[in-house]
Amino acid sequence: MPSSFTSRLKLERQASGENSGTWGNLVNYVLNRVDASVSGFQAVNVAGSANVTLTSNNSTSNTDDSTTDDQVHNATLEFTGALGAAIHVFTDAVEQNYTVFNNTTGSYNLTFANTGHAANGVVLKQGAKTLVYTDGSSVTDVMADLGDVTVTSVTSSGNVAATNVVATAAVSGTSFTGTANVSGTNINATANTMSIAGSAPNVAATTANADLLLSTNGVAGRVTFNGGGKIQQIAEKATVSATAATGTVNFDVTTQAVLYYTTNASGNWTLNIRGDGSNALNAIMDTGESITIVHLVTNGGSAYYNSAVQVDGSGVTPEWQGGSAPSAGNTSSVDVYTYTVFKTGDAAFTVFAAQTQFA
Secondary structure, three states, rough: OOOOOOOOOOOOOOOOOOOOOOHHHHHHHHHHHHHHHHHHEEEEEEOOOOOEOOOOOOOOOOOOOOOHHHHHHHHEEEEEOOOOOOOEEEEEEEEEEEEEOOOOEEEOEEEEEEOOHHOOOEEEEEOOEEEEEEEOEEEEEHHHOOOEEEEEEEEEOOOOOOOOOOOOOOEEEEEEEEEOOOOOEEEEEEEEEEEOOOOOOOOOOOOOOEEEOOEEEOOOOOOOOOOOOOOOOOOEEEEEEEOOOEEEEEEEEOOEEEEEEEEEOOOOOEEEEOOOOOOOHHHHHHOOEEEEEEEEEEEOOOOOOOEEEOOOOOEEOEEOOOOOOOOOOOOOOOEEEEEEEEEEEEEEEEEEEEEEEEO
16 A cells, blocks of 8 residues: 555655655654644745745655755744735645744735635734634634723732733723723723822823823813812913904814914904814713803904803803993903803803903
């Protein structure tokens, strides 16, 4: 009976009495194949735009037991070269597992698949190393589910992951609690955002002069201090605009706290206080909350003034400092209007206002 070969590693099974005087070389070649399949490394140049089928042969050499082995039967494969198009790299259609490294260049996909099963391959992320296995017809990336980490709770009495929880993708969960560092590119929580124990816990940006931005669905978020607060310094967002006050002036509280018009007013104006063009103030404030804004208006030779106030487009009658609304502005001055808006119920607001002349 002639020799036969195993289906996966193609190891030669010699028949009794065969290969007299040469069986030693054949056995050594089989051992080389096993050695490569367990610990072998092969760099494969796949440059260009054509699909590549990895070399595969039977473990037979009746003259030289050191013959260079094929590409398929190595434990680790590194793909190199500049891609000119999206390509497939095909391995044998048998069960196998690999460590693979897509070390190619060029902005094209490299799909690793079994021969005859191109549609069931996996795209290997360029520059990344991963583990894959195949059942002979479908290739699975073992590491594919590790990009995003989703948890219900992260609790640590020390550091998590040695020194930090560090994410390059998204980390989301219900609650994050740590007595050391919790850091990441994107940390999202559906309940408690973050609870950090310790005598002086920090929530800090690691980049110099970076802003810590809190936002909810595109609307500026707010920081709530339960108990006392200590602030080292605070800067209010101000908008300076070469605009002349007249008509209806929309004051977007999500954009600024102070709005300064530097061009002489051209008429009396109505101030409409809102969240922004897409969000009502009513939607971003809770009942029992207040917000204070400032509008600076430049006047020339005509003493124009704020003649009406609206919140979300609906008129309100402010309570003016001194007991009466202004009936004029101040010529050759900057008039500073301060408005404190209290939300007393759903779409119900009380506004306290004051006008001050600066010249």
